[in-house]
Structure formats: structure tokens, C-alpha cells
Amino acid sequence: MQKDVLVPNITPSPKQELFLTSSADETFYGGAAGGGKSAALCAEAITASIEDEAHRTYIFRKTLKELNQSEVPELLKQLDVFRDNVKYNSQQSLFIFPNKSIIQLAYLDNEADKYRYQSAEIHTLLFDELTHFTQDQYEYLKTRVRSDKKRLMRIMSASNPGNIGHGWVKSYFIDGHRPMEVFKEESSGITKMYIPATIEDHPNPDFRASYRKQLEALSDDKLKKALLYGDWDIFAGQVFNEWRRHKHVFSRLPVHLEDCTLYCGLDWGYNDPTAVYWVAVSPDQHFYVYRELYANNKRPEEWAYELAIYLKHEKVKFLAMPHDTYSNLGGTRPIVDQFREVFAKLGIQVNIIKSAPGTHVAKVNRQALMHHMLGDMPDGRARLSVHESCLNLIRTLPMLPYSDTNVEEIESRGVEDHAYDALSYICYAITGGYNQTKIVNLLQPEGNVPKGLVISEDMQTKVFNLDDIVLQAGKNNNKDWRYT
Numbered sequence: 001m002q003k004d005v006l007v008p009n010i011t012p013s014p015k016q017e018l019f020l021t022s023s024a025d026e027t028f029y030g031g032a033a034g035g036g037k038s039a040a041l042c043a044e045a046i047t048a049s050i051e052d053e054a055h056r057t058y059i060f061r062k063t064l065k066e067l068n069q070s071e072v073p074e075l076l077k078q079l080d081v082f083r084d085n086v087k088y089n090s091q092q093s094l095f096i097f098p099n100k101s102i103i104q105l106a107y108l109d110n111e112a113d114k115y116r117y118q119s120a121e122i123h124t125l126l127f128d129e130l131t132h133f134t135q136d137q138y139e140y141l142k143t144r145v146r147s148d149k150k151r152l153m154r155i156m157s158a159s160n161p162g163n164i165g166h167g168w169v170k171s172y173f174i175d176g177h178r179p180m181e182v183f184k185e186e187s188s189g190i191t192k193m194y195i196p197a198t199i200e201d202h203p204n205p206d207f208r209a210s211y212r213k214q215l216e217a218l219s220d221d222k223l224k225k226a227l228l229y230g231d232w233d234i235f236a237g238q239v240f241n242e243w244r245r246h247k248h249v250f251s252r253l254p255v256h257l258e259d260c261t262l263y264c265g266l267d268w269g270y271n272d273p274t275a276v277y278w279v280a281v282s283p284d285q286h287f288y289v290y291r292e293l294y295a296n297n298k299r300p301e302e303w304a305y306e307l308a309i310y311l312k313h314e315k316v317k318f319l320a321m322p323h324d325t326y327s328n329l330g331g332t333r334p335i336v337d338q339f340r341e342v343f344a345k346l347g348i349q350v351n352i353i354k355s356a357p358g359t360h361v362a363k364v365n366r367q368a369l370m371h372h373m374l375g376d377m378p379d380g381r382a383r384l385s386v387h388e389s390c391l392n393l394i395r396t397l398p399m400l401p402y403s404d405t406n407v408e409e410i411e412s413r414g415v416e417d418h419a420y421d422a423l424s425y426i427c428y429a430i431t432g433g434y435n436q437t438k439i440v441n442l443l444q445p446e447g448n449v450p451k452g453l454v455i456s457e458d459m460q461t462k463v464f465n466l467d468d469i470v471l472q473a474g475k476n477n478n479k480d481w482r483y484t
């Protein structure tokens with residue numbers, strides 16, 4: 001259904017008009033800052049409220065503060081001509097129209113906030129700064145879009161690149177589709193459209209010039225690229241910005257597994273996925289991640305049986321299990337014991353070791369190590385590469401953002417970091433030697449491959465030389481551990 005534009009107090013730019021008249025079920029206006037994305041969302045909220053009776057529009061942002069700073073003044077500005085008729089209740093963040101339509105400003109500061117909207121009936125669902133949301137939150141709120149009456153119901157969003165939702169938003173709306181054209185997703189039948197935003201979209205040349213000047217002055221290059229050009233390939237806050245698909249993904253293992261030392265490890269989850277990886281370290285010390293298992297809602301014994309199939313035939317030097325699997329909190333036996341029992345029953349001999357702890361220092365160390373891993377060896381090839389079948393690792397690793405609250409750490413809230421955790425646990429255990437050496441972070445936030453330092457048990461600081469550590473690990477190679 002095509003929609004007419006009827007926007008009070010604003011003349012939409014061509015891009016805004018394309019957005020407001022979109023016939024797609026889900027439309028996304030994303031990219032550079034300042035082109036008028038939030039204004040377009042507010043215009044959509046107002047037109048939907050005027051055109052339909054008792055229409056319920058929800059505008060979501062991450063926090064109430066952001067709504068009060070951006071959406072409230074924009075709505076009041078656009079509603080100016082209706083000021084006497086439209087009531088704004090600031091306590092409830094609610095705009096009420098004479099025809100009983102409402103615009104509810106809503107926020108999702110944390111995962112549980114979504115349940116505040118579980119009984120909501122939404123007709124037009126709008127998200128500003130969509131990349132601040134997880135896909136789960138987006139999908140959940142979509143289920144609230146319903147009506148017993150025939151009416152136009154749409155989901156529309158706007159955003160700059162970056163932040164925790166960057167990856168899913170990019171693949172959901174942008175990757176593989178032509179911009180500004182409605183496309184249909186075959187699996188779901190949902191129609192979508194992506195409209196790239198630039199500063200040039202803004203109708204006022206003075207505004208464009210002064211805003212561009214502000215953005216050009218940004219010293220953070222990635223932030224500048226994201227906000228000035230709306231570049232979705234490089235985003236501010238991306239931790240592993242050295243990741244290159246052509247460099248880090250392989251389709252044929254260039255060595256024989258028989259000649260490598262094999263390692264396995266996992267990150268545990270039940271509601272969240274459990275991620276399992278196998279790494280082969282070749283004699284020339286390249287790390288090849290060659291197998292991935294990734295699924296949720298499986299019990300420890302189910303996983304143990306599944307791993308046993310591989311571990312029986314393919315001897316690994318160790319299986320690294322995360323520290324939380326050693327806990328017996330919650331009244332159940334430690335997960336690691338449940339694995340051990342299954343392996344014992346099946347006669348699988350495997351050396352199970354505990355992964356790095358969850359402390360801040362260990363987290364930063366793992367991250368420094370992974371930067372090193374993604375860096376080049378003297379032969380010009382990356383030290384670590386990943387088989388193309390490891391889809392979840394390839395999808396999630398490049399998209400990990402830095403934490404808002406602790407810039408040295410990877411964001412853990414609402415981020416799919418299970419693949420990264422599992423792989424970095426394994427690499428940490430191979431190179432660092434759990435509980436023996438600690439690799440201290442010298443991370444440069446701009447992402448140059450960091451050099452490391454080792455703090456030995458007596459807390460003496462030495463230069464961290466990964467090659468030596470790997471060489472040591474390689475020397476300990478025992479024929480028994482090899483692939484048979």
C-alpha cells in the first residue's frame with residue numbers, strides 16, 4: 001500500500017520522502033549523521049497518527065534521556081501547528097491526538113525492559129539508532145505489531161553505523177541488496193528497503209556545511225567515516241578491524257591434519273549458544289580453525305556425546321572448558337563433570353583443561369592475543385585463519401564492538417561473543433599456558449597489531465614473544481596426540 005506524505009511543519013527532502021512513502025514492511029534509513037533521519041521518523045509518527053484513528057505508534061530508543069534530547073523536541077517542533085490539539089504528557093512520554101491516536105516514546109535500556117511492552121498493541125513501530133538494539137529485541141517488538149482492524153502497519157528504523165547491532169542491521173537490510181529498492185526476503189516473505197543516509201540529504205545548505213565541518217574535525221578516523229560518509233564496512237568501536245575475509249578465511253586446509261597439533265575448546269551456553277572450535281597448529285605455526293559446532297538448547301550430556309564422535313577419532317592435545325563449567329552453582333553438578341562422565345562411559349581419553357578466568361585482566365589479555373593471532377606471520381600470511389564452514393565465527397568476530405563503559409574490553413551485553421570467547425580461550429590455552437603466564441595488554445585502541453608483554457609468576461615483565469611460546473608448545477608434541 002502506497003502512503004501519501006502529509007507532514008506538518010516540515011518539507012521532506014527527497015530521501016525523507018522516499019522513506020515516508022516506502023511500501024516495504026520494514027524500512028531502514030541508515031548511514032551518515034545529520035541528514036534528517038530522526039526527523040523522518042518523527043514525521044512518520046505524526047502522519048500515521050493523523051491519517052488513522054486510534055493509531056498506536058511507538059518510537060523506541062535505547063534510553064529515555066536520548067528520547068528527551070532528540071525525539072521530544074523534534075516532535076514538538078513538527079507538531080507546532082497542532083499545539084492546541086495534541087497533548088503531550090511528559091510523565092508518560094506520550095503524545096495524544098484528538099482522534100485518539102497516540103505516539104508512545106519507549107526505551108529498552110536493558111534486555112528485560114522489552115517485557116514492559118509484552119501486552120502492547122503497536123501499529124507503527126519505529127526505532128531510532130537501531131544499531132543500539134540487539135536483533136532479539138527488534139524481533140521481539142515486531143511481534144507486538146498487530147491490530148484487529150485493517151490498517152497500515154509498518155516498521156521503520158534509522159541509524160548511524162556502529163555499536164552492538166551494527167552486524168545484524170547490516171546483514172538484515174544492507175548486504176547483498178540494492179539500496180532504495182524494495183526487496184523480498186524469500187524465507188519470510190517480508191519486504192524490506194534500505195535507504196542510505198548522507199549529510200547531503202539535508203535540505204538546508206548552511207546546515208550541511210556547518211555539520212560537515214564539525215564531522216571533518218573528528219580525530220577518530222573510523223567514527224569520521226561512519227558519521228560523515230555513512231560507511232557500513234568500517235565502524236567506530238569495531239575491535240578486530242584487521243579482519244579481512246580474503247586473508248582470514250580459507251576453503252581448503254593447506255596442510256594435512258596429521259602433521260598438525262590439534263586442540264578443541266568451547267564456550268558454554270544453554271539459552272545462548274554453545275560454541276565449539278577445533279584448531280590445528282601446523283609445524284610452521286599457523287593456526288587453522290577447521291571445525292565449528294554452534295547451537296543452543298542442548299544439555300551437557302548431549303554435547304559430550306556429540307564431541308565424543310570427533311574426539312574418538314581425532315586426538316586433541318586438550319579440550320578447553322570455560323571456568324563457569326567448573327562451578328556447581330545452581331545446585332547441579334558442574335557441567336565439566338557431566339562431560340567427564342560421558343567420556344569415561346565411552347572410553348574417550350581427553351585432557352580437559354580450564355580456560356582463562358573471566359577477570360578484566362584475562363579478558364584484555366585474550367583480546368590482545370587475538371589481535372596478535374589475526375596479524376601477519378613473516379611469510380605475509382595471517383597467523384590464524386578460519387575455514388569457511390565456521391559461519392558463526394566469521395559472522396560475529398569482525399562485528400564485536402568495544403564496551404561503552406570500559407573501552408579496553410569487548411562489549412558483553414547483548415553481543416554475540418560466544419564464538420570469539422571459545423576461540424580465544426583455546427588460543428590463550430595453547431600459547432599462554434593457563435595459570436602460568438599472563439599476557440598483559442598493550443592494546444592500541446586504533447587496532448595496530450599490539451606487541452605483548454608476559455608477566456611471569458614472579459611478576460617479572462618480559463617481552464611477549466608468541467613465536468617462542470608456540471614453538472615450545474610444538475616441541476612438546478607427542479605422536480600420541482596426533483591424528484590417527
Ligand SMILES: Nc1ncnc2c1ncn2[C@@H]1O[C@H](COP(=O)(O)OP(=O)(O)OP(=O)(O)O)[C@@H](O)[C@H]1O
Nearest residue numbers: 010011012013032033034035036037038039040203
Ligand atoms: N526536511 C527538513 N527540513 C527542515 N529541517 C529538517 C529537515 N529534516 C531534518 N531537519 C532538521 O535538521 C536537523 C538534523 O536532523 P535529524 O536530527 O533528523 O538528523 P539525523 O540524521 O537524525 O542526525 P543524527 O545522525 O545526528 O541523529 C534537526 O534539527 C531537524 O529538525
Ligand SMILES: [Mg+2]
Nearest residue numbers: 037038039070
Ligand atoms: Mg538522529
